[in-house]
Amino acid sequence: xxxxxxxxxxxxxxxxxxxxxxxxxxxxxxxxxxxxxxxxxxxxxxxxxxxxxxxxxxxxxxxxxxxxxxxxxxxxxxxxxxxxxxxxxxxxxxxxxxxxxxxxxxxxxxxxxxxxxxxxxxxxxxxxxxxxxxxxxxxxxxxxxxxxxxxxxxxxxxxxxxxxxxxxxxxxxxxxxxxxxxxxxxxxxxxxxxxxxxxxxxxxxxxxxxxxxxxxxxxxxxxxxxxxxxxxxxxxxxxxxxxxxxxxxxxxxxxxxxxxxxxxxxxxxxxxxxxxxxxxxxxxxxxxxxxxxxxxxxxxxxxxxxxxxxxxxxxxxxxxxxxxxxxxxxxxxxxxxxxxxxxxxxxxxxxxxxxxxxxxxxxxxxxxxxxxxxxxxxxxx
Amino acid sequence: xxxxxxxxxxxxxxxxxxxxxxxxxxxxxxxxxxxxxxxxxxxxxxxxxxxxxxxxxxxxxxxxxxxxxxxxxxxxxxxxxxxxxxxxxxxxxxxxxxxxxxxxxxxxxxxxxxxxxxxxxxxxxxxxxxxxxxxxxxxxxxxxxxxxxxxxxxxxxxxxxxxxxxxxxxxxxxxxxxxxxxxxxxxxxxxxxxxxxxxxxxxxxxxxxxxxxxxxxxxxxxxxxxxxxxxxxxxxxxxxxxxxxxxxxxxxxxxxxxxxxxxxxxxxxxxxxxxxxxxxxxxxxxxxxxxxxxxxxxxxxxxxxxxxxxxxxxxxxxxxxxxxxxxxxxxxxxxxxxxxxxxxxxxxxxxxxxxxxxxxxxxxxxxxxxxxxxxxxxxxx
Numbered sequence: 192x193x194x195x196x197x198x199x200x201x202x203x204x205x206x207x208x209x210x211x212x213x214x215x216x217x218x219x220x221x222x223x224x225x226x227x228x229x230x231x232x233x234x235x236x237x238x239x240x241x242x243x244x245x246x247x248x249x250x251x252x253x254x255x256x257x258x259x260x261x262x263x264x265x266x267x268x269x270x271x272x273x274x275x276x277x278x279x280x281x282x283x284x285x286x287x288x289x290x291x292x293x294x295x296x297x298x299x300x301x302x303x304x305x306x307x308x309x310x311x312x313x314x315x316x317x318x319x320x321x322x323x324x325x326x327x328x329x330x331x332x333x334x335x336x337x338x339x340x341x342x343x344x345x346x347x348x349x350x351x352x353x354x355x356x357x358x359x360x361x362x363x364x365x366x367x368x369x370x371x372x373x374x375x376x377x378x379x380x381x382x383x384x385x386x387x388x389x390x391x392x393x394x395x396x397x398x399x400x401x402x403x404x405x406x407x408x409x410x411x412x413x414x415x416x417x418x419x420x421x422x423x424x425x426x427x428x429x430x431x432x433x434x435x436x437x438x439x440x441x442x443x444x445x446x447x448x449x450x451x452x453x454x455x456x457x458x459x460x461x462x463x464x465x466x467x468x469x470x471x472x473x474x475x476x477x478x479x480x481x482x483x484x485x486x487x488x489x490x491x492x493x494x495x496x497x498x499x500x501x502x503x504x505x506x507x508x509x510x511x512x513x514x515x516x517x518x519x520x521x522x523x524x525x526x527x528x529x530x531x532x533x534x535x536x537x538x539x540x541x542x543x544x545x546x547x548x549x550x551x552x553x554x555x556x557x558x559x560x561x562x563x564x565x566x567x568x569x570x571x572x
Numbered sequence: 573x574x575x576x577x578x579x580x581x582x583x584x585x586x587x588x589x590x591x592x593x594x595x596x597x598x599x600x601x602x603x604x605x606x607x608x609x610x611x612x613x614x615x616x617x618x619x620x621x622x623x624x625x626x627x628x629x630x631x632x633x634x635x636x637x638x639x640x641x642x643x644x645x646x647x648x649x650x651x652x653x654x655x656x657x658x659x660x661x662x663x664x665x666x667x668x669x670x671x672x673x674x675x676x677x678x679x680x681x682x683x684x685x686x687x688x689x690x691x692x693x694x695x696x697x698x699x700x701x702x703x704x705x706x707x708x709x710x711x712x713x714x715x716x717x718x719x720x721x722x723x724x725x726x727x728x729x730x731x732x733x734x735x736x737x738x739x740x741x742x743x744x745x746x747x748x749x750x751x752x753x754x755x756x757x758x759x760x761x762x763x764x765x766x767x768x769x770x771x772x773x774x775x776x777x778x779x780x781x782x783x784x785x786x787x788x789x790x791x792x793x794x795x796x797x798x799x800x801x802x803x804x805x806x807x808x809x810x811x812x813x814x815x816x817x818x819x820x821x822x823x824x825x826x827x828x829x830x831x832x833x834x835x836x837x838x839x840x841x842x843x844x845x846x847x848x849x850x851x852x853x854x855x856x857x858x859x860x861x862x863x864x865x866x867x868x869x870x871x872x873x874x875x876x877x878x879x880x881x882x883x884x885x886x887x888x889x890x891x892x893x894x895x896x897x898x899x900x901x902x903x904x905x906x907x908x909x910x911x912x913x914x915x916x917x918x919x920x921x922x923x924x925x926x927x928x929x930x931x932x933x934x935x936x937x938x939x940x941x942x943x944x945x946x947x948x949x950x951x952x953x
Contacts, residue, residue, distance in 0.1 A: 429636075
């Protein structure tokens with residue numbers, strides 16, 4: 192009967208009514224009954240992506256959709272500018288290298304966002320660069336990269352696309368694909384969408400679709416043109432993940448009902464409350480200058496073993512948060528607040544952090560972080 | 573309150589306790605809690621595959637796992653012999669062509685199995701052929717290809733692998749990977765495993781793993797060597813489909829409890845009962861000589877529009893069966909009996925077929941197919 196709480200940035204908790212919708216009897220995917228669900232989910236996904244373009248639904252996790260952008264938009268030898276400030280930025284580059292692209296690595300310190308001025312310089316200096324590859328939120332560092340500013344740079348360059356991993360961005364904060372001019376936008380099911388992992392989505396701009404016609408990379412399972420053709424008939428090229436798509440429709444109906452602006456506001460409020468709570472406890476944020484509203488990371492205070500801290504939270508308090516990866520392994524912890532999260536999840540998180548810090552002998556005033564979070568969370572009431 | 577019954581060859585019905593297991597609260601994938609589930613599922617999958625090799629679990633449908641065999645085992649220019657007697661045989665060839673392989677198409681009439689003698693001649697005549705690509709059950713025609721006989725041909729040829737799409741074979745009928753010498757075996761979640769679509773599995777022989785070291789195809793999401801390395805640490809390279817893996821473990825525990833031989837016997841009994849029922853009704857089987865135990869197909873009697881027949885079964889009787897594809901579109905129907913199926917599903921199926929035939933004005937004696945099926949189904953009691 193150990194009670195457990197999931198506060199890691201994906202997978203995130205699945206709402207009970209969505210879990211039950213996914214547990215309803217299986218239906219065949221080539222029936223009017225399922226086509227209706229598939230078409231409605233794809234339609235509502237456009238609302239979430241803030242686009243008039245098709246949103247393609249893939250039976251894979253987000254990495255598969257990232258790969259689909261690389262293999263459908265580019266050809267071996269193409270030069271891609273990869274903004275690399277964490278695990279997922281690095282992944283864009285690794286996928287590109289796998290498919291024979293020339294990667295221009297733009298390394299950014301972990302915890303820092305890309306500087307659009309520097310990106311402009313690079314693009315001005317090298318007109319052969321065919322895309323900027325970036326994360327809306329680099330989950331490993333909790334950084335939000337300046338997508339709107341980057342889109343201003345790529346929008347008027349005929350030769351250059353902006354390809355955005357929005358896996359922990361879409362449905363969390365403002366990322367209006369059409370308005371800003373994002374050329375490829377990807378998300379996954381297990382983040383803001385509050386579904387189990389196993390479903391990914393991707394949308395392409397007109398400019399990107401034109402590029403897809405020229406691409407010379409091999410692809411079969413992740414052939415986006417084939418998916419687009421099938422979507423026109425309310426279906427997918429291969430068997431869709433029926434239960435997850437059924438859950439997706441439930442979640443997207445909820446998004447529509449809450450209103451996308453309110454979804455963003457809620458995430459922003461939870462993020463600000465978490466930051467304020469941490470600040471009140473004297474914790475140092477890992478992305479102080481450009482934190483995303485998806486998840487908030489703090490350095491573990493000196494003298495505390497970060498790996499043990501996260502393990503104790505999980506195994507003793509029953510609260511699963513995320514630790515750090517690579518250079519931040521054992522040094523940080525990350526509190527998620529994307530998806531099916533609201534006021535009292537943040538209270539729970541702050542309280543757990545306070546109690547764990549105390550347990551580790553850190554000088555902390557119990558309730559101080561909670562109180563600071565409460566101040567902000569009260570805005571909603 | 574329209575009551576619906578799913579009797580199509582995938583997705584197949586999900587057992588209630590499995591659906592509920594998948595609806596339990598989400599857990600983080602990088603925790604000892606989930607690693608235990610993942611490792612146990614992978615271990616039990618070896619029992620189902622009848623192999624000592626690793627069974628890799630992918631977050632994709634079966635087509636993704638088919639692609640992984642092509643991209644991990646071969647290189648552009650490699651010559652592959654594709655047994656093409658239906659939609660899925662054709663798919664092996666299309667994937668191979670996508671990745672630059674030279675496909676030797678061995679066309680087999682729809683409804684017929686490959687003849688091992690002819691395959692031997694082809695292999696003897698062309699030592700450059702690096703693999704035989706085949707389906708254990710070609711779902712579109714319900715044919716079982718002679719995998720054991722084909723394995724005898726490839727086993728002693730150092731240069732040639734046997735790559736088997738077991739999507740509607742594994743967990744249905746005897747397909748002992750190690751004993752027969754199958755080099756790559758693939759399955760998907762939504763068939764015998766009675767799970768929603770979205771999960772695939774693949775296992776490779778030692779001979780195939782050696783080949784994987786030489787492969788020059790690009791792959792990232794479907795990199796099997798990377799998956800194997802991660803499986804050694806009880807995890808997957810990218811986020812696993814947590815809920816589906818949780819369901820997989822439940823199903824595989826059930827397989828172990830029933831015993832794989834009994835699972836095969838049950839499927840065989842249901843298949844024989846369905847065939848006998850159809851025969852009693854004077855229906856002609858679409859794969860009379862080598863029918864698989866996964867699904868049984870019949871030609872719709874002359875004078876009846878097959879598309880309307882299947883539509884009436886679905887929309888009026890509430891019974892979803894599968895129609896035909898391509899050259900058999902509107903000409904056949906297929907009754908599934910793989911996965912969570914037992915005696916009274918077959919009774920239901922035969923009864924629905926009889927009643928629909930009667931409704932379409934066909935001269936049929938009600939209850940005759942049911943009775944013939946009952947005779948065989950009684951073997952179990």
